[in-house]
Amino acid sequence: MIWNLGSINADNFYYLRHLPAPGETIVAEDFRQGLGGKGANMSVAAARAGTRVMHIGAVGPDGKWAVERLLEYGVETQHITMVNTATGHANICVAEDGENSIVIFAGANHEVSDRMIGAALSEASPGDFLLMQNETLGQEFAAPTAKTLGMRVAFAAAPFEPEVVAEAMAYIDLLVLNEGEADELVKALDRPLDSLPIDDIVVTLGADGCKWVSNKAKTTKDFPAYPVTAIDTTGAGDTFTGYLVAALDRRLAMEDAIKLAMQAAALMVTRQGTADVIPDLKDIQDHNFD
Template structure:
């Protein structure tokens, strides 16, 4: 099977800071690096490194062919990544403090210039049982979700960055909604219901260092997996790593509990490394990491 990901591709700029600046303050960074990022690119790389066949649907500017090449080297099919010579690639400014927490400002660029025709062409070969992943950093989610549902795909939607209008439009087309705890509360408040009464078949809520919880809202079944204890270096992209690995597990036909375990392990291992897409671990590394955590018989 295949995971199709309608997702953002960003050039990430990382600035190490002694603390986050307060309003009106100029703060000197102690280091600066750049690399591949964007929620979409991160999730595609994570899913590919998790063992899935991944086709990315997105766009970059002419100055960012390097980003496409990095995605290819991670095993992502970039056939449907458009290169727009007249527009800038999306980018993110990421401030990381010594504890690994971050603050991020993004600019959409080509991520919000995608054509419906390109999305249609990318999904033309999709089959029933494939997965469509989406986030809120591109345009075209509603169109893509409708095309995917018509072709029998499972639609997985991360409502981040949170946008209530986007959520209202897409939610009726979603099979699995993925949120962090803050986003879950925002969605529930916007829709005027409890988190466990959201109008989707399945809900996945991440709790950062405390793991994640999967809800089957039709049957009432719930599974919670704690996160391994690690010393964080950079939490950027941890949620994307989790989602990509979880979807890879689904695509491979693994039980939900095993998908959760693999996803929290990948995210925990990722936060011990600096960077975003390039810091996402390979499946063999995740298996080794989780095996080392289990007590000897």
């Protein structure tokens, strides 16, 4: 089972002819609202990958619909707390030429307390996964607590802060980074990835696939990307991570888990949206990746 300490956002998309200049008022041509946040995306991906996932997070009084949507997608929601702060959200302005501007408000995501986390993890079993990102608070409490309970800790360290990774390294079993984050971490620590005290590090490389650094086995392996025509890369990394951890929770070998996660991410970039369009296992089985 996966216990995901993660953000829950409303993604508000405003479609405009052009981005507004300072002081300009502009009328949106269209508006869409979807479920988002790195945490929610990963929970949905893990559920659609065929494993149990309990989301640990918070929403405001305006976020009941988001909890219902997660439940609809197969995510367990008993440890999502309603607080007196607006639900986290991203206001995304998209112009006709593809340019965008984004304003993010953390809101209830920063109201997740150690007490909430502890109450959830007290129900976990040894061998379960704790999955974390950096869009909530409480990682410094959650990681050592999970290790004390015999859980495995997976950390998708975005938005990236090298000092957070450095502080949590002793507790992390699986670290997922993109290429830029990996370069930044190596520079900040002045150490290569294969020298870190983390069993497995997976670096996503976009259209170039990904790299698995196994510090336990002292090996590095590259995985080529599956060729697809991308129309929207939003949420692809979250889809990859959710599928990867879910596959490992289902006891797939790391190589098989990475391949499945890459297939899910490849399908995701052919769709427009975030949590609402993450593919399920049947979508992957029905697609020819040869």
